[in-house]
Amino acid sequence: MAIKTEPITINLGPQHPSTHGVFRLRVTFDGEEILDVEPVFGYLHRGTEKLAESRSYVQVVTLTDRLDYVASMSNNLAYVRAVEKLAGIEVPERAMYLRVIAAELQRIASHMMATGFLLNDMGAFATPLMYCFRERERILDMFEMLCGARITLSYMRPGGVFQDAPDDFWAALDTFLADEPGYIGELESLITGNEVVLARTRGVGVLSDEQAVADSVTGPMLRAAGVKWDIRKADPYEVYDRLDFDVPIGASGDTFDRYLVRIQEMRESLRIIRQCVERIPEGPVRPDLPYNLRPPEGDAYAAVEGPKGELGFYLVSDRSIAPYRCKIRAPSFINLTPLKKMVVGWKMSDLIVIFGSIDVVLGEVDR
């Protein structure tokens, strides 16, 4: 006997432990099966782009910390690169290496967090998350040595970094580089072969490469779909063109591939840091610049490969001390575009896992 049912609409969020922030999904279900998903943004909107118009070029660095608050270094880097392009500032060699080291450490920290919370959403409550946070904690300690803060770093300045790294940073980095491959391997042996994880993620939420490109998805999500696109290779910035690293790609673009690509990217990041530590030259880290920059009239767009994807800043200058316009291309926001295509037809619990594998940070989505 067929039971007559009708679709039911459920609000997931805005306050929900698995939405990684204040994010709301209006989901229509047929029983357990998802028929429709409508994301509702804007609960964390702080108007960063508008605030930037009334701050001087150096002051905006502090605002960029608050975009993707688990990857502040990458935000700093993208912003200061846009300012340097706008004002035509030369960056000292040592500062470029320090920036690359900081950005890659931040990538590891961000991917650790993504992996931990993906497993947390899957129901592996707290154990893998604590392993990931233990590693992230060491990176945050190193950031404290670099710049005195752990989350809101404000480490980079237009033209370089604000101060050279202290001696204990290099010692801590050496132990980190020696230990970390073992820890990543441990994490992988905990998760990758796990039958429960495989059952929950293999073939779930598949994003095809055509779809990913059509929705301008970037970052690990795009690479998991099998597209070899990385701004560090395609349009090298800082010193990435002198470094030797691979771009890991996935085969099928499912949730498991997204996890695996992140794990492999952490290994590549370690490789990059190791090369940087070997090659970093002595020298100044910050050129002598006026505190209030007045770039010539014009506009500039600079993008970096952040942990979540292509993070870009578009700045327009009108020769005043503040940017005339600051547009932020936030990867988390754009990576949410194919969410509906990925989850329709799957069950409620799969929605949480697929959403977790996109790895969004709501500070960046809502800006």
Next chain:
Amino acid sequence: MYGLGLLKGLTVTMWNMVSPGRQFTLHQYPDRRVGLFGLAKHANTNVFAYLFRRPGMAVKSLVGLATLEDRMPQHPRFRGEEFAWYEERCTGCASCAKYCPLGIIKIVTHPSGEAMQEGEKYAIDVFDIDIGRCMFCGLCVEACPYDAIHMGSGFEEGRYERRELVIDVDRLRRAPKRPSAWFRPQLEAKGYRPLDGEEISWRDVGRHATPDAAELEERWARR
């Protein structure tokens, strides 16, 4: 075989549980709960001697009520509260107020008639820092041309009311002069620890060395 991956994961968890150095513990800041052995070790005695000396604490520790103070180790560069401000250096130029991204520093001055040779030094009437809104970015420290204001190293300035979070000039004068080593490489080079180190005089905190008499002569007397 199905389940092999699960077993492999379980061995990892077991290894992390038993092997020293891999365990991570949560500390209930600012206290660390200790047992009888921990207390005795802290008092540098053995358990029996401790039982005789402090029976009350020993009983407390047995029911899990004994705690030891446990401070988080911080790097000297830590950007914290309790701004260290040197009145001898400050001229009241309000550069810090101008460069604060949030505009939370309020400065009112009047002419003091001092140091006319170096430009004019103004006396401070009001120097309010609203740390309820401060984000400790340190741009005021970077902007100060006379190196008068410095980040502090504390993080325990919790208050019950917002208006108590405003640091006024008297509190700034009274505050311990233990600046964070952030943006001060010469303090870092000396191995100075802001949390337990000595207070630093205003002569030693500048980015540039204090000019000696000959240099001042060169700079000013030959004009």
